[in-house]
Amino acid sequence: MDFDLVLRDVRLADSAPDQPTTDIGVTQGRIAAIAPKLGGSAREEYKGHGRLVCSGFVDTHIHLDKACILGRCEHNTRRMPHLAMERVSAVKHTMTVEDVIERASATIEKCIGHGATRMRPHCEVDPKIGMRGFEGVKALVDKYKWAIDIELCVMPQEGLTNNPGTDELMVEALKNGARVVGAAPSYDSDPAAQIHRVFELAREFDADIDMHVDSGPTAEHLDTLLVCDLAEKYKWGGRVAVGHVGKLSTMPFQDLDKVARRMADTGVAATVLTATDLYLGGRHTDHNVPRNVLDLNFLTERGVTCSVASNNILNPFTPFGDGQLLRQVNMHAIVTQRANDDEVKALWDMTTSSAARLMRKDDYGIAVGRPADLVVLDAPDAVMALRTIAPVLAAYKNGRRTVTRTPVELHRP
Numbered sequence: 001m002d003f004d005l006v007l008r009d010v011r012l013a014d015s016a017p018d019q020p021t022t023d024i025g026v027t028q029g030r031i032a033a034i035a036p037k038l039g040g041s042a043r044e045e046y047k048g049h050g051r052l053v054c055s056g057f058v059d060t061h062i063h064l065d066k067a068c069i070l071g072r073c074e075h076n077t078r079r080m081p082h083l084a085m086e087r088v089s090a091v092k093h094t095m096t097v098e099d100v101i102e103r104a105s106a107t108i109e110k111c112i113g114h115g116a117t118r119m120r121p122h123c124e125v126d127p128k129i130g131m132r133g134f135e136g137v138k139a140l141v142d143k144y145k146w147a148i149d150i151e152l153c154v155m156p157q158e159g160l161t162n163n164p165g166t167d168e169l170m171v172e173a174l175k176n177g178a179r180v181v182g183a184a185p186s187y188d189s190d191p192a193a194q195i196h197r198v199f200e201l202a203r204e205f206d207a208d209i210d211m212h213v214d215s216g217p218t219a220e221h222l223d224t225l226l227v228c229d230l231a232e233k234y235k236w237g238g239r240v241a242v243g244h245v246g247k248l249s250t251m252p253f254q255d256l257d258k259v260a261r262r263m264a265d266t267g268v269a270a271t272v273l274t275a276t277d278l279y280l281g282g283r284h285t286d287h288n289v290p291r292n293v294l295d296l297n298f299l300t301e302r303g304v305t306c307s308v309a310s311n312n313i314l315n316p317f318t319p320f321g322d323g324q325l326l327r328q329v330n331m332h333a334i335v336t337q338r339a340n341d342d343e344v345k346a347l348w349d350m351t352t353s354s355a356a357r358l359m360r361k362d363d364y365g366i367a368v369g370r371p372a373d374l375v376v377l378d379a380p381d382a383v384m385a386l387r388t389i390a391p392v393l394a395a396y397k398n399g400r401r402t403v404t405r406t407p408v409e410l411h412r413p
Contacts, residue, residue, distance in 0.1 A: 003027055003042040005399050007374060010048035012366055013348065013382040021050050026372040029398035034368060044401070046394060048376055052385055055365050056117025056375045056395065057325040058355035061210065061243050061271050061309035064104035064121045064140070065095075065133035068314045075316040080283040084316040085187060089158060092128040100136025107313055108144055111323035113403055115375040115392040118149045120210065120359060122182050124157040125169035134173050141177070147395075147402040151359060153210050155182030160197060162189040167197070174205040183211040185223055192226060199230045208239045208360065214247040215277075217284045217292075222247060224259065228266040237267020241358055243309075245270055246277050246292040256298065264303035269358045272296055273311030274332045276318045295336040296350060297343050307355035308332050308347070325351045326389045333386065341383050348382040372399035378407055 005026040012022065025033035025042070066088050073087045104121075111119065123134040134154060141150045154173035156166045160183070174181065183198045185191035195211070202209045209231075213223040224242050231240045248256055263270065272294050281292020296306040308329040313321035329347050333339065338347060349355075356364035363370050376394040379385035395403035 001025065001033065001038075001040040003032060003038070003040060005044045005046070005372065005396065006038055006042040007046045007048055007053060007376070008038075009050055010053040010376065011050060011381060013052065013054050013352065015381065017381065021048070024053065024366065024374065026396075026399040029372055029400075031366065031368050031370050031372050034366065046376065050380055051393070052377045052379050052381055052390070053366065054352055054375050054377070054382070055356075056373050057115045057351045058118040058307070058359060058361070058364070059111060059116050059309050059325055060120050060241070060307040060355050060358050061273060061311055062111070062119060062121050063312050063315075063317075064107055064137050065100050065123050066315050067107040067312065068103040070314050070319055073316055075319045082280050082283055082316070084280060085157060087316040089128060095129060095132055097132050097136045097139070100133050101139050104137055104140055105143070107323060108140060108148065111310070112144070112147045112395070113392065113405070114322070114324040114326070115377070115395055115403070116148055116323065116325060117373045117375065117395070117397060118151075118356065118359065118361060118364070120151045120153055120180060122153045122155050122210065123173070123178075125154055125166060125173055126156060126158050126163055127165040128158070131169060131172060134178070138177050146400070147397050151180060152178045153180035153182045154178040155184060155212070156194070157184050157187065159188045160194045170201060174201060174207060178207070180208045180210050181205070182209075183213070185211070185213060186215060191223055195223060195226055195230065199234055199236070202236065202239075203234060209236065210241045210243065212244055213242045214245045215280070216247045217250065217282070217290065219247040219251045219255070222259065224248070224268070225262065228262050228268050231268050232266045239360065240267065241269040241271055243271040244273060244277055245294050246281050249292055249294045250290065253298075257302065260299045260302040260304055263299065269305040269307070270294065270296065270299055271307045271309050271358070272332060273309055274328045274335065275321060276311040278331070278335065279318055279320075291335050293332065293335045295338070296332065297336065297338050297346055300346050300350075300354070305354055305358050306350050307358050308350045309355070324389070326386060330386055330389050344383045344386050348386050373397055
């Protein structure tokens with residue numbers, strides 16, 4: 001059999017350590033064969049030398065519209081409160097569609113270079129920014145479809161029920177390309193009303209839901225439970241995710257167990273934004289600062305679909321970052337003190353297969369007939385790739401080469 005592309009001598013994420021390497025053959029943008037030492041010819045070959053191949057990383061939660069604005073606004077040190085939303089709000093008037101396209105393009109290219117092949121950007125709309133941020137990010141869907149699949153989420157960062165004109169903009173975005181409706185109820189004067197309205201919009205437009213909820217130092221009130229109730233009521237399970245949820249990290253295990261099982265039963269997924277949650281959290285104290293990061297392994301062990309994602313990059317919410325999801329999940333493992341191989345592998349899945357499941361991408365994964373979205377990492381397996389933050393050496397989208405990185409070379413004397 002002849003192929004357009006063959007990746008030779010590679011390992012898959014679920015391969016056993018003693019299992020031989022395999023080849024992956026690609027024809028017309030799809031995986032056509034997976035077997036050791038594939039015969040036939042190929043127009044292009046990549047020699048993996050026993051390295052890991054996956055379907056690419058899935059960034060379920062990133063803000064491209066407000067990335068890379070550190071030079072425009074303040075970002076303070078460890079003081080309470082962080083005022084990140086207010087600092088971004090103060091410069092929204094400076095953002096144009098062209099400006100968003102420029103900053104977002106630079107950010108997404110970094111993500112692509114680090115192996116991201118699917119992404120869900122969360123885009124703000126409100127009377128200050130109008131549709132400019134959304135339109136700027138929307139322009140990237142076609143611009144970068146050669147390398148990454150982009151699914152748009154629209155959200156009201158500065159309130160919905162208390163911010164006249166925002167609801168109409170949410171509807172406009174859902175009519176013009178948004179497939180997911182988001183929320184940030186903690187910035188609303190009536191958080192519960194915002195959550196209810198988001199479910200109304202999701203049902204009207206047959207959209208998935210992805211909310212920012214429950215950031216804070218105590219778990220006295222959890223919006224996550226209302227989200228679970230509504231997901232159950234409207235049979236939206238499997239189509240709802242909650243992000244950040246730092247409050248859950250403050251709960252005793254017996255209480256967290258109840259919340260986790262409720263989420264699993266109602267089909268509500270969870271995303272942790274490790275860098276942002278660490279940077280913004282714990283500002284209510286100047287000593288013995290809590291980590292503010294929910295242990296996602298605890299949730300997955302109880303059946304919750306989980307992901308780790310980038311969130312903000314180089315802005316007041318997170319003044320760091322380069323779009324490398326492996327760095328985020330590696331940080332998550334360190335902070336939550338998960339180090340056994342099975343725990344590390346579960347975390348790896350939170351940027352790959354589990355993250356794809358959160359986004360309901362049934363065609364994700366390395367299997368015959370699926371899209372040839374393939375990423376080669378400089379590691380022998382998924383666990384070691386995560387432990388070492390292994391660099392991406394090559395990436396393919398539908399069988400076409402999109403990324404090349406040369407392995408480091410030491411010049412010995």
